[in-house]
Amino acid sequence: MKRLCFLIAVILLLSSLSAIVVPFSDVPVITDANMLGSFERITPEDGKGENLMTKAWLWQDGNDLVVYFEAEIDDTFQTSAAKMRDRSGDSSDYLRVQLITQPDSYFAYYFLCFPDGGLYDGTRGKNMSVDYSWDCGYSYTSNYTDTLWKLTVRIPLAELRFAKEPPYDWKIILGRYHYQKNEMFSSPYAVSSMGNDYFTTGTDIRLEHRVSRQLDIKFKPYLVRSYDLMAKSSSFDPDNLGLDISLNPSQHTRIKVSLNPDYSDAPPDYASDDYNQKDPPYYAENRYFFSEDIEAFVVNDDIFYSRNIAKPSLAFKATGSGNTTTWGVLGALDQKITDDGDVINNDDYFQLLSLRNDRAKLTWGSSLVSRINDGYYNQVALASIRSEFAKDWWAGGELAGSYHNQKASDPMWGYGADAYLSYQPQPFNATLYYIHRSADYNPEAGYFYNPDQQSVTLNLMLQPPEKDSYLRS
Structure with a gap:
């Protein structure tokens, strides 16, 4: 019974x-x-x-x-x-x-x-x-x-x-x-x-019923003409002609190609005070082409800072995912910009390849970032890992190696390493960081200006979990 x-x-x-x-x-x-x-x-x-x-x-x-x-x-x-x-x-x-x-x-x-x-x-x-x-x-x-x-x-x-x-x-x-x-x-x-x-x-x-795959190809051409109110005349600049193409070959894959991308709909940057600042001003990316699906790429701004791409003539991006794996490919050919004969932006080619695997207690990823031009080559390889090895205890780190080769100069090899140990019982967070950068570490596709450094920091934070409700205006 x-x-x-x-x-x-x-x-x-x-x-x-x-x-x-x-x-x-x-x-x-x-x-x-x-x-x-x-x-x-x-x-x-x-x-x-x-x-x-x-x-x-x-x-x-x-x-x-x-x-x-x-x-x-x-x-x-x-x-x-x-x-x-x-x-x-x-x-x-x-x-x-x-x-x-x-x-x-x-x-x-x-x-x-x-x-x-x-x-x-x-x-x-x-x-x-x-x-x-x-x-x-x-x-x-x-x-x-x-x-x-x-x-x-x-x-x-x-x-x-x-x-x-x-x-x-x-x-x-x-x-x-x-x-x-x-x-x-x-x-x-x-x-x-x-x-x-x-x-x-x-x-x-x-x-139990199949969802039909839709290629969903979209073409978005654009053309901008200038009009002079004083002279009452209009003009056409080929730089103001472009085409955006997007398609979804499968439920897992998204592809975008942009010829002379149009960023006229990008919101303005926030005002910042860069007076007496040692490094160039930092601006968050607000161009949708670069910000969309950015979580598919295993990088931070130190290694890949998309605002370094000033005015691309061609840009493409593809992202995809499996059960636990996400991948991404991004490339952009920048335009050469001169001012009174001085070059203020080179026509460099940027490329980012990335792979990430997410599991319940373990996340690992790798990326390869390149910035290339005639007689110039800069590349960074990155590997990262993060694991919850016990309840509320996390450990992780990153290891990056850079290679720089330019005409009339010797090749340079460098490396950067990060490691951390974190205890995160809600709402408390205590994290111990270790950072090391070699003197020749040089990720020129990123926002990085402080090589040859080593530091240990302890961060203590009390942060209530995000409330699961709609934000009142």
């Missing part, structure tokens, strides 16, 4: 842990088998259940994942005007979908949906922050009465990265935010302080 009861308990446990099989349909499917509920409060983190009924149903319609919500509302329901893309504007209640298509890679696609419209999407990484530079063609319809909010989200799966062959075993985390109460609820319970476990705690879902 005991054995039978144990067997029944095991069967019930396994059935409760089984994945939701997402039905394939071009009409709504509202059944208990594909429904998600049981929202628990995560802001504040007390796990209290949601008093207002909130349910969601999933189905696959062609290449789209459809998530249909029904949420009870009361007099605290907060609406606002439709929002610009990835701009907070006036905050309001919202519903959230986080889709984890590669659980071993520890990232999630992130979609917010508001009562009166507005697109807000990105990717959540291992550090729990959300990168809103990533956009896709998701959409939703929203309508509400005095007591009920209904919302239907469509996520184009062909724009995401996941395993090639079905069935697709993914995870999903749903959320609901109450603006006036500043309360966040999650199904299932998942908070940022979980670290990598955040991405594995989602509800298991299985899609």
Whole structure:
């Protein structure tokens, strides 16, 4: 009898842990088998259940994942005007979908949906922050009465990265935010302080029908003509003619090629005071071509500083990923710029090759960075590793070697090494750093001006975990 009861308990446990099989349909499917509920409060983190009924149903319609919500509302329901893309504007209640298509890679696609419209999407990484530079063609319809909010989200799966062959075993985390109460609820319970476990705690879902691959080729030509208001005449400069090409050969691969890239839509740099500064001023990269998918590259600004590429005539980038591996290739041919006969920017060629592998307790990566011209060659090879060898204890380091060869000078070899040991129980962080740079270390594609140094530092920090709620404006 005991054995039978144990067997029944095991069967019930396994059935409760089984994945939701997402039905394939071009009409709504509202059944208990594909429904998600049981929202628990995560802001504040007390796990209290949601008093207002909130349910969601999933189905696959062609290449789209459809998530249909029904949420009870009361007099605290907060609406606002439709929002610009990835701009907070006036905050309001919202519903959230986080889709984890590669659980071993520890990232999630992130979609917010508001009562009166507005697109807000990105990717959540291992550090729990959300990168809103990533956009896709998701959409939703929203309508509400005095007591009920209904919302239907469509996520184009062909724009995401996941395993090639079905069935697709993914995870999903749903959320609901109450603006006036500043309360966040999650199904299932998942908070940022979980670290990598955040991405594995989602509800298991299985899609059994193939998502068709879309090459999704896009051409974006541009032309700028100048007009002189005084002379009332216009002129054309070939430098103001260009073409951007992007394509997605597979769910895992993205390619972009830009001929004479147009950066007119780049936001202005923040003002900085560089008076009496020893090194050249540092500006963060604000050109979307270089900032997009930068997480695929295992580099820091010391080794590759894309602002060194002033005005490329040709630039290309390809990124891809597998279950735990991410790779990236970037190249750019800069233009020669002169001022009164003086060369102020050389037509150097920059290239970056990178490979990274992410696992629960171990991350390693390598990169090869080159800057080349006639009679000039500079290259840096980098290897890095990071491991959680015990609970809340991390250790890691980087080793880089540089090679510099230029006409009329002897070749130079140099190296740089970093190592650290860190203890990170939330919200405390104590990290011991060691840094060493040889005198001939010279990564000229990066922002680096301090060779021949050695230091040991201890950093103590108290930082509460990032709250998992929408930022009030």
